[in-house]
Structures are given as structure tokens and as C-alpha cells.
Amino acid sequence: MKVAPLSLWAKLVIRLLIVALGSFFVAIGWVVADTTAAIRSDLAGTEARISYQLERMHRSGNGNPPPDLDLFRQGAIEIVLVMAPGTCAVFDRRQVGFSDRRLCAGWNVFGEVAPGWFRRAVTGFVGPFEPIEKEVPIIGAADYHLRTSYDPVAAVTRIWQQVRIASGLSAGLAIAIALISALVVTRTLQPVSRLVRGLRALEAGELKSRLPRSGTREFDRIAGAIDDLAARLESSVEDRKRLMKRLFAVQEEERRNLARDLHDEFGQCLTAAGALAASIEGEAGRDKPGIAGDARAIARIHQRMMATLRGAFTRLRPPDLSEIGMAASLDALIAEWNASVAGRTRFELRAGEGLDAIPDDVAIAVYRVVQEGLTNAARHAEARHVLVDVDVSPTGRGPTIEVVVTDDGIGDEAGGFRNGGSGLIGMRERVSAVDGSLEIVTDRDGTRIAASIPLAAPPAQVAA
Numbered sequence: 133m134k135v136a137p138l139s140l141w142a143k144l145v146i147r148l149l150i151v152a153l154g155s156f157f158v159a160i161g162w163v164v165a166d167t168t169a170a171i172r173s174d175l176a177g178t179e180a181r182i183s184y185q186l187e188r189m190h191r192s193g194n195g196n197p198p199p200d201l202d203l204f205r206q207g208a209i210e211i212v213l214v215m216a217p218g219t220c221a222v223f224d225r226r227q228v229g230f231s232d233r234r235l236c237a238g239w240n241v242f243g244e245v246a247p248g249w250f251r252r253a254v255t256g257f258v259g260p261f262e263p264i265e266k267e268v269p270i271i272g273a274a275d276y277h278l279r280t281s282y283d284p285v286a287a288v289t290r291i292w293q294q295v296r297i298a299s300g301l302s303a304g305l306a307i308a309i310a311l312i313s314a315l316v317v318t319r320t321l322q323p324v325s326r327l328v329r330g331l332r333a334l335e336a337g338e339l340k341s342r343l344p345r346s347g348t349r350e351f352d353r354i355a356g357a358i359d360d361l362a363a364r365l366e367s368s369v370e371d372r373k374r375l376m377k378r379l380f381a382v383q384e385e386e387r388r389n390l391a392r393d394l395h396d397e398f399g400q401c402l403t404a405a406g407a408l409a410a411s412i413e414g415e416a417g418r419d420k421p422g423i424a425g426d427a428r429a430i431a432r433i434h435q436r437m438m439a440t441l442r443g444a445f446t447r448l449r450p451p452d453l454s455e456i457g458m459a460a461s462l463d464a465l466i467a468e469w470n471a472s473v474a475g476r477t478r479f480e481l482r483a484g485e486g487l488d489a490i491p492d493d494v495a496i497a498v499y500r501v502v503q504e505g506l507t508n509a510a511r512h513a514e515a516r517h518v519l520v521d522v523d524v525s526p527t528g529r530g531p532t533i534e535v536v537v538t539d540d541g542i543g544d545e546a547g548g549f550r551n552g553g554s555g556l557i558g559m560r561e562r563v564s565a566v567d568g569s570l571e572i573v574t575d576r577d578g579t580r581i582a583a584s585i586p587l588a589a590p591p592a593q594v595a596a
Contacts, residue, residue, distance in 0.1 A: 141321055148313040152306035156299070163298040167291045168258050171282055174216035178237075179264045179280035181214035182221050186268050186278070208235055217241050218286030222279045223268070239286035246285075246292030254288050261287055323351040330358050337569075339366035376565040381493075398441065406434040457488035458495050462502060462522060469506050477510050477518060484523030490533060494585055497562045498522065498535050501570075504559050505537030505581045513541025513579055524587070535583040542576075559583070 189207045215221065215237035222234050246254075263281035323346035330343040339362050343355040413427035456464075466481045473479075490498070502520055509515040521536040556572065559581070563570040568585030 141317055144317045144321075145310070145314050148317070149310055152310050156302045156306050159298055159302040160295055163294050164254070164258065164291055167294045171218075171261060171287050171290065175219060175261065175264060175280060175282050178214070178216045178219040178221070179266060179278065182211055182223075182280060183266070183268050183278060185211055185214050186223065186276075211235055212237055218283050218290060220281050220283060224277050224279075236283060239283065239289065242286060242289045243293050244289075246289045250292050250295075251285070251288045254291055255284070258291075260284060320348070322346070323348060323355070327351070327354055327358065330355070330362075334358070334362055334365065339363075339369060373565050373567070376561050402434055402437055402441065406431060406438070409434060458490060458498065458522075459483045459487045461499060462487075462520065465499070465503065465506070466520065469510065473510055477515055479506065479518045480520065482519065482521045482523075484525075486524045486531075487522060487533075490524070490587060494533065494566050494587065497566050497568070497585065498533060498583070500562055501535055501559050501581070501583050502537060505539075508581075509537070509539035509541055509579070513539050515539035515541035515578065527586075531587045533585050533587060535581075535585070537581040538578065540578040542578075 185207070189210065211221065212235055215235070217237050218239035220234055220236040261282045261284065263279050265277065265279045268276040268278050326343060326346070330341065333341045342359050342362070345352045345355060409427045409430040413424050413431070416423040416427060462481055462483060466479045469477075469479045502522070505520070506518060509518045518537065518539045521538075522533070524531055524533050526532075560570050563583050563585060566585050568583055570584075571580075571582045573580045573582075
């Protein structure tokens with residue numbers, strides 16, 4: 133299953149979210165590291181303050197005799213007051229062993245105890261906080277030792293509270309950045325939709341449209357390149373139209389010459405052959421029935437060849453549209469098709485008013501489109517009914533001649549249009565040469581050929 137690619141907007145937003153998420157985790161890591169450093173600093177500061185307090189308490193007793201361990205117990209309140217929250221201290225003499233009196237400062241200021249999963253994660257990441265063990269420099273005394281430690285639950289809880297505060301701020305900031313970035317990206321990428329519309333306009337043949345500038349250098353360069361491409365395409369299309377008009381004019385002239393040569397040479401020969409066959413049949417009479425039968429067979433062949441020749445004349449040389457008019461020419465064409473198919477297909481014409489006033493180049497294009505549509509319906513689509521509708525209608529760009537050929541044939545299986553045959557290509561080129569448009573819809577219900585040609589458009593210059 134093929135997955136549709138993400139849009140540029142989605143890719144940029146996802147990358148911004150990844151950056152924001154990465155920044156969030158970096159901020160959390162920085163908070164954990166900073167709080168860990170603060171804990172170690174508080175531990176060292178507590179050790180220094182306790183040592184100073186013990187020395188001060190000893191001096192307040194005139195320094196004689198040396199301090200007893202009871203001094204640590206008796207001055208517990210004064211010692212706790214100089215301890216940082218979460219720290220603990222034990223004072224002893226090495227010869228006696230550690231005192232069973234352990235002083236700890238409360239750590240309720242840190243708030244709710246950290247959850248178990250966080251304690252395990254921080255312990256695995258940071259590790260335990262090693263206690264500080266140092267001898268206390270008391271004048272006149274020796275072998276006094278102080279152990280200062282940090283309660284592990286208090287340490288993790290302190291980190292937890294800092295992480296909660298920082299994560300809330302970081303998450304809020306990340307969401308705000310993501311939303312603002314999404315809005316900025318959306319606004320920044322707005323010119324892309326205009327560029328796409330410009331390309332779609334080129335695809336639809338709207339070569340005169342030009343793209344507005346957005347004020348962004350990169351997008352403006354793309355818009356300028358598209359406008360240059362449109363201008364070159366417009367020039368190429370105009371040159372192509374002029375060339376196609378010239379080619380079709382030459383083609384029609386060649387068809388007329390070929391039709392004239394066929395009429396003058398081949399037609400006269402067929403006429404002579406028909407007369408000769410009739411003469412042979414008359415000379416043979418009843419005495420030579422075989423020769424008379426051959427003469428009649430030659431006459432039948434002559435009739436078929438003359439019918440074929442008349443059909444070729446019609447296809448090669450249309451009637452003089454400027455003299456007999458478009459409506460009469462199309463009516464004659466429909467009548468010929470109705471006569472040629474012997475009732476197998478019924479052809480019908482609906483012609484509007486004003487058809488005889490259209491320019492010659494448009495008239496010949498309309499005639500050839502109808503001719504090709506009828507040929508496809510009768511020979512390829514196996515249609516039973518074909519309707520030709522030709523009319524001049526007003527539009528926003530002036531009067532337009534609309535040509536529609538509809539049949540009820542086999543549609544999708546119509547060989548003339550299934551693979552874009554030469555007939556379809558010829559119709560498109562003819563209609564395009566006179567600034568028109570052609571639409572062909574074929575399905576199981578039949579085929580519909582619709583051509584729209586403006587009559588008010590300035591004619592293209594035909595190259596000499």
C-alpha cells in the first residue's frame with residue numbers, strides 16, 4: 133500500500149515539534165544536573181557550617197577540657213539551624229566509634245515525595261550522593277570526625293519538584309512555540325498555493341495569467357520563472373496555431389486538388405468504362421449471354437466504384453461553405469450518411485440560427501469535427517442513433533459556436549477514441565488552431581464530442 137507523501141507544511145511542523153521536544157528533554161536534563169550540583173553544594177556548605185559551629189561551641193566552653201560527644205547532643209538545635217534541608221550529620225571520635233546520635237534537617241519544604249519510578253530513574257542516572265567525611269579541626273583536641281550526608285529520598289524529591297516546575301514551563305513554552313511556528317509556517321507557505329494555482333492555470337491553458345509577488349525573494353524568483361515559462365509557452369502556442377492553420381489550409385488545398393484530379397481522370401475513366409460495359413451488353417444481345425453477363429457484372433462494379441468515388445469526393449472536398457452555407461452543408465452531410473448506412477444508424481441534425489455568417493476557417497473546422505464524429509459513430513461505435521447539435525450562443529467572451537455530436541454506441545470500446553487515435557488528434561488540432569476547446573466524454577452509454585469555438589477572437593495570422 134502506497135503512503136501519500138507529507139506536505140511541506142506538515143514536514144516543517146513535525147520538525148519544529150521534534151526540535152521543541154528535544155529542547156524539552158534538554159531542559160529537563162539541565163534541571164536535573166543543576167539541582168544535583170546544588171545538592172552537592174549544599175552538602176559541602178552544611179559540612180563547613182557544622183564544623184564551624186562545633187568549633188565555636190567548643191570555644192564558648194573556654195576550650196578546656198576537650199569537647200565531649202555530649203556537646204554534639206546538647207547543641208543539636210544550634211547545629212540543625214546551620215544545616216541545609218535534607219542533610220544529616222554524625223559526630224564521633226574514631227577511638228570510640230560513631231555516635232548513635234544522628235541529626236537531620238527537615239525537608240518538608242521540598243513538597244510531595246517523588247514517585248518510585250522517578251526515584252529509580254534518578255538513582256540510576258545520577259547515582260547516590262556520597263557523604264562527606266572530614267576531621268573537625270578543634271584546637272586542643274584530636275581524633276574528632278564528622279560525617280555529613282544527604283538523605284537520598286530528600287535529594288530525589290528535591291530534583292522531582294524542580295523537574296515538575298521546569299517541565300511545566302518547558303511544556304508550555306514548547307506548545308506555544310509549536311503553535312506560533314505553525315502559524316508562521318502557514319503564513320510563510322501561503323505563496324506556495326498561489327504558485328500551484330499558477331501552474332494549474334498553465335496546465336489548463338491559461339497562458340496569459342501572471343503570478344503576484346509575495347515579497348519573499350525565493351518565492352518571487354519561482355513566480356518569475358513561472359511567468360517567464362508562461363510567456364514562452366504563450367508565444368510557442370501562438371506560433372503553433374499559426375503553423376497549424378497554415379498546415380490545415382495547405383491540407384484542404386491538397387484535398388481539393390486530389391478530388392479534382394480524381395474527378396477529371398478517374399471519374400472520366402469510370403464513366404467511359406460504364407459506357408463501354410453498356411455497349412458490350414447491347415452488342416452481345418441474346419446470342420452471347422456469357423458476354424452480356426460479364427458486361428452487367430462490370431456495370432455493377434462500375435456503380436460501386438462510382439459510389440465510393442462520390443464518398444471520397446465528399447471527404448476530400450467539402451461543399452463550398454461560403455456559397456451554400458454551413459446549415460445546408462451539414463444537412464447534406466447528414467443526408468449522405470443516412471443514405472449510405474441503409475438504416476443501420478439514424479443521423480439527426482439540429483442547427484441553430486446564424487450558422488451561415490461564421491468565418492471560413494471556423495466553418496471548415498466545424499465541418500471536419502462533425503465529419504469525424506459521424507465517421508467514428510458509424511464505423512467504430514456501432515451506434516444506432518447519432519445527434520449533431522450546432523448552434524451559436526452568447527458567452528462572456530462573445531458569440532461562440534457550440535458543436536456537440538452524441539451517439540449511443542459502445543462508448544469505452546470505441547476504437548476511434550480509446551487510445552487517442554489520429555481522428556481525435558486531428559480534431560483537437562483543428563479546434564485549437566481557431567482558439568477553440570474540445571471535450572470528449574466516452575463511457576458505456578456512448579460518446580459525446582463537444583467543441584466550443586469563439587467567433588469574436590481575432591484570427592491568427594497565417595504565415596505565407
